[in-house]
Amino acid sequence: xxxxxxxxxxxxxxxxxxxxxxxxxxxxxxAVLLGSSGCGxxxxxxxxxxxxxPSTGSVLIDDEDISGVEPVxxxxxxxxxxxxxxxxxxxxxxxxxxxxxxxxxxxxxxxRKRGYELMEIVGLDAKLGLRYPGQLSGGQQQRVGVARGLAxxxxxxxxxxxxxxxxxxxxxxxxxxxxxxxxxxxxxxIFVTHDIDEALTLGDQIVVLKTGGAxxxxxxxxxxxxxxxxxxxxRFLGLDSGARSLSAEQTDDGELLxxxxxxxxxxxxxxxxxxxxxx
Ligand SMILES: Nc1ncnc2c1ncn2[C@@H]1O[C@H](COP(=O)(O)OP(=O)(O)OP(=O)(O)O)[C@@H](O)[C@H]1O
Numbered sequence: 001x002x003x004x005x006x007x008x009x010x011x012x013x014x015x016x017x018x019x020x021x022x023x024x025x026x027x028x029x030x031a032v033l034l035g036s037s038g039c040g041x042x043x044x045x046x047x048x049x050x051x052x053x054p055s056t057g058s059v060l061i062d063d064e065d066i067s068g069v070e071p072v073x074x075x076x077x078x079x080x081x082x083x084x085x086x087x088x089x090x091x092x093x094x095x096x097x098x099x100x101x102x103x104x105x106x107x108x109x110x111x112r113k114r115g116y117e118l119m120e121i122v123g124l125d126a127k128l129g130l131r132y133p134g135q136l137s138g139g140q141q142q143r144v145g146v147a148r149g150l151a152x153x154x155x156x157x158x159x160x161x162x163x164x165x166x167x168x169x170x171x172x173x174x175x176x177x178x179x180x181x182x183x184x185x186x187x188x189x190i191f192v193t194h195d196i197d198e199a200l201t202l203g204d205q206i207v208v209l210k211t212g213g214a215x216x217x218x219x220x221x222x223x224x225x226x227x228x229x230x231x232x233x234x235r236f237l238g239l240d241s242g243a244r245s246l247s248a249e250q251t252d253d254g255e256l257l258x259x260x261x262x263x264x265x266x267x268x269x270x271x272x273x274x275x276x277x278x279x
Pocket of ligand 1: 012017036037038039042043044
């Protein structure tokens, strides 16, 4: 479980990125921080691995205040995936993935073996392992980024717009893959995006942020889609516009059927109870 307790951040130049933010992310669930540019998403994410120190408040992992945890040790047990995969260009794909296990003391052979297992998990052909990152497509590089984030078998995965730089079709494919991987691995994930559909696909809970890390709304995808009370949220989610006039309707199976303005079904969103029932 990850807990933000009234955290705030003012950078040394006086910019207040986050004023006061609280959130609890239960273990094995995915929380999405959704908001437009500059609202403090990355700042909040980086507080969890101490790349950013809160100016006020605290972050706890499994009830432990992480301000007392040595940052390098902390980062080695938390996976971090960024928008531009952050791969080392002069190291082969397999060695990029195996870096953290190596740092954690695994032998080169064991680290590579683990690397190939992870490539399979994220849907990469093993023969790509010996290539250099520049010899892969953008989507493949992001998969490598996810594999590397998972390499130390962390309980927590921080993902900062990991699919932001790939084209829309590949992006949807990567989202599906991540959802599949998460079904299997059950990590605790904090995922930052400004893409609403991505948030709805991946989030068990979604936190919609305004400037200064202020929470405009939070809840399950189903709760957010049926929340028309808050004008900012409705506008942000496009619920008020013709372009995305979505409606949500409860099905007999306890799921929400989402349809567009013309009544065409777009998909189903499991409700919270439904998710909790999953094995
Ligand atoms: N190191 C820094 N020094 C000063 N100000 C910063 C620093 N990092 C971020 N900020 C400012 O803090 C605010 C929040 O930034 P942050 O990167 O957390 O937002 P974000 O929601 O992740 O944005 P984006 O979607 O564009 O990445 C912005 O106004 C940004 O300019």
